[in-house]
Amino acid sequence: MSYTASQRKILVCLREALPSTRKSASWLLSLMIPISLSVTLLQHFGILEWIAGWINPIFVHLGLPGSTAVVFMSGAMAGTYAGLAAMMSVPMTLRQATIMGIMICICHALPMECSVNKKTGSSFWRMAIIRIAMAFVCAFLLNIVLPSMNDTFIYMGEADAKSFMDVMVTWIISQLKMSAMVLLIIYSLMFLQKLIEHYGLLSPLSEFLAPLMHVFGLPRKCAYMWLVGNVLGISYGSAVMVEMKEKGLITDKDANKVNYHLIMNHSMLEDTIVFAATGISALWIIGTRLFFAIIVVWTKIMLLKITKHKA
Numbered sequence: 001m002s003y004t005a006s007q008r009k010i011l012v013c014l015r016e017a018l019p020s021t022r023k024s025a026s027w028l029l030s031l032m033i034p035i036s037l038s039v040t041l042l043q044h045f046g047i048l049e050w051i052a053g054w055i056n057p058i059f060v061h062l063g064l065p066g067s068t069a070v071v072f073m074s075g076a077m078a079g080t081y082a083g084l085a086a087m088m089s090v091p092m093t094l095r096q097a098t099i100m101g102i103m104i105c106i107c108h109a110l111p112m113e114c115s116v117n118k119k120t121g122s123s124f125w126r127m128a129i130i131r132i133a134m135a136f137v138c139a140f141l142l143n144i145v146l147p148s149m150n151d152t153f154i155y156m157g158e159a160d161a162k163s164f165m166d167v168m169v170t171w172i173i174s175q176l177k178m179s180a181m182v183l184l185i186i187y188s189l190m191f192l193q194k195l196i197e198h199y200g201l202l203s204p205l206s207e208f209l210a211p212l213m214h215v216f217g218l219p220r221k222c223a224y225m226w227l228v229g230n231v232l233g234i235s236y237g238s239a240v241m242v243e244m245k246e247k248g249l250i251t252d253k254d255a256n257k258v259n260y261h262l263i264m265n266h267s268m269l270e271d272t273i274v275f276a277a278t279g280i281s282a283l284w285i286i287g288t289r290l291f292f293a294i295i296v297v298w299t300k301i302m303l304l305k306i307t308k309h310k311a
Helices: 005-044 047-062 068-078 080-087 094-106 110-119 124-145 164-198 202-216 220-232 234-246 252-262 268-276 282-310
Strands: none
Touching (some): 080 094, 094 124, 094 282, 110 124, 164 202, 164 220, 164 234, 220 234, 220 252, 220 268, 234 252
């Protein structure tokens, strides 16, 4: 069978994407699975709830009931869906749910995502501290500016207690599904990355998104990485980032700068749809995260300039 030049190029891209997929998926899953197990055990044995008790007093000053400390801890440790499930087990108004939802959007799955950030050249603890701090700053400001929204947020009551064996079986099944999804998404991204390289689209794409990159304080060549991180999230964006770093397409400095943006503003498509489906305004979610992503990056740039000037 004879192939056209375009078809041959696509076949080459499909083949070249395999080694990159195997390598990227391996390190992602080596982070995600142990962390997921640890968080699952912490939740099951009530350790997250015990930790949340220490931060209870803070939440009453954010316009939130003290019980939402457990909600925040669930989202921060386990991820968006765990946080949302916890939100539905605590009686809240729509206003309170909006504040908590945005906190979870900014500060979720910290152990896993900060480990991924570290793999791409950023400090684990710096990324975690910034996200936690900005989640509370956002909540404080939102409590000042949000209008009154007294509608009741979705309340489904407390989840039934499960045995340890049930928890483990559920976890194993979820990890098998997650692993298959990671492989599929990473392969699709790597294939797309190869197509962009073979057809020389990286430069036009960067030029098209250049005005946005300038506003965000990011280099033009990081446009594709920014796009992947914003649409699909930190983990998948970082898989692309590692691939680009190894090929010399971006520097450690540029990758670190993109991380500062993505810790505030990533997975915008999925996160926004998930929370908007529960009645939380998509405009508040997108606007708040985007605003603070710009603030974080430009603050970092200004601090570096001040430091260099003093030196």
